[in-house]
Amino acid sequence: MLMSDARSPQSLSIKDPSFDEAASVLRRSLSTRRLIIVVGNCRVDYEGRANSSLDWGERVLIVKKDGSVLVHRSSGYEPVNWQPSKCLFRIEAEKESLHIVAARPQQRETLSLHFNRILSVDSYELSDRGEFNLYVSEEQMKEAILARPDLIEEGFRPIVSEKNLGEAGFTDIMGEDSSSNLVVVEIKRVPAGKESVAQLNRYLNSIRKNLRRGLRGIIAAPELRKGTQGLLATMNLEFREVSPQKCAEILAQRQTRKISEFLRE
Amino acid sequence: MLMSDARSPQSLSIKDPSFDEAASVLRRSLSTRRLIIVVGNCRVDYEGRANSSLDWGERVLIVKKDGSVLVHRSSGYEPVNWQPSKCLFRIEAEKESLHIVAARPQQRETLSLHFNRILSVDSYELSDRGEFNLYVSEEQMKEAILARPDLIEEGFRPIVSEKNLGEAGFTDIMGEDSSSNLVVVEIKRVPAGKESVAQLNRYLNSIRKNLRRGLRGIIAAPELRKGTQGLLATMNLEFREVSPQKCAEILAQRQTRKISEFLRE
C-alpha cells in the first residue's frame, strides 16, 4: 500500500485516467471503504433473478462503502442497473478496457461493467453522522390513533395492534366500540382504494368464523379514491377520515406532554 | 450566457468551489440539461407526501437532465432523499451557504438542500443511446408459454391471456386441457407462495359460478415456496415447474426462427 489511510485526502479526483490508474484508485478506495464515482463509456450486464444487458453509453457508476452499486443514466430517478449492499468486487484493467464485477455471493447475482473510456474517477471519504427523520409514516398514524382512539370514533378502545391473522396477514389495529362490537381498523397514509378494501375484507373474513359478537371494519385514511365508496358500502365496511397532518399534531402534543411531565419531576 | 453550448466541455469539474461558483455551474448545467454531481456538507428537508429532515453531513447530490434529484449517503442502495423527474429548481448562493430547492409543482412537493461546504461540483454531458434489455420478465414467461403451451402440459391450448375478471383481477392465461376442462394459469417468475395461491383461487372463484365444465387452476413458477404445497393441495390446485431459464431458451429459439424465416424470404 503506497498511501497510508492517514494521509489519504478526503477527496481524490482523476480526469481521463488510464485503465490502470482507474483500477488502482478503485481497488484502494474499495479497501478503505470510500465512496467511488466513475463516469465513462460502459456496457453493463446483469445476471441473477433476471438478466439484463445495457449497450454502450456514458453513465455514472457509484460504489458505496457498504458495497452497494448504482449505475445511473443521464435521465431517470431509478438506477438502470444496481446491486444492493455487501457486494464483493473484482477489478481488472485490461488493454482497452476496465472490467468491474460486483457479485452478491449468496444470491448468485452478478453485475458486470466494461468501461472503454473513463472520463473521471472520484473517491470520497464522507463523514455523515446526521440524523434522518421521517414524519407521518403509517406507523406514526397508528401511534396517533392508539394515543387518541376517538380519531376513529367516540368510545373506541384499541385492544391490540399488528394482530397476526396467519393466512390473512396483520391487522393494523383491533379494538372494541362502545357496543362491544369487535372493530378492525385498516390504516392508510395515502388515499385508500379497492386494494385496501380487499385487504380489510380479508382480515374480517378470517376473523368472522367463530365470532359470537358484532364485527365492524373501518378504513382510516385521508380520503377514499373515487369508486371505492361504493365497494366499501357493498362490503358493509366503513370509512373514517384520518389525515396524516392531524396525526402529526397529536404526536407533537404527546411529545410536548412528555417534556412537561419530565420537567415536573 | 458566457459559455456557448458548442464550446462547453463534456465534463467540467471544480474542487472546493465558492458558493457563487457552485451556483453558477449549477444554473448553467441545469439550463443546458447536463448531469450534475455535487459533493459536500449539507442538510436536507423534504415536504410533500410526507416530511423529513436530515441533519448536517457529507453527501452526494445528483441532478439529472430530466430534473430528477438524488441525495445519497455513503451507505445504502437507496437515496436518503430524492425527487422524481420534472422538478423545477431554485439556486441561491448565500454568504455562508448554497441553497438548492427542487420542487414538483403539481404534486406540491419540495426538496430543500443547504450546503455549508462544497467539496466538488461536477457537470457532465453524457451521450447515452445504449439499449437496455431485461430478459425473462413475467411477461416474457407468458409469451414463452403461449408459444409453447406444452410447458404447462401436453394438450394445453391457451385461449386468452390477461382475461379481465372484474373484481378478481386478471388471469395470466386461460385455456383448455385435452379433456376440455377450463384451465387458469397463474405465472410467477419467482418462487410462488401462498399469496399466489390466494390470487389463483380468487380467479377460480369468480369463474366457477355459471360454469358447466371442469375447472383447473395451475401455478406456473420456477418453484413453490415451502409450506405452499399443502395449501395448494387443499385448494385442489396444481403446480407446474416453469423456469425463467427455460422460457428464455424458448424465446431465443423463437427469435432464431424469426431470423431464419426472414432469411428464407
Add this chain to the structure above:
DNA sequence: ACGTCGATCTCGAAC
C-alpha cells in the same frame, strides 16, 4: 433463513 408489508415507493399501461 423465510415471510409479510410499507414506501415520499417509481414506472408503465390501460381505462
Add this chain to the structure above:
DNA sequence: GTTCGAGGTCGACGT
C-alpha cells in the same frame, strides 16, 4: 387524468 399491478423492487421487522 386516474387506477392498477409489477418490480432484479428495497428495507424493516417478526418468526
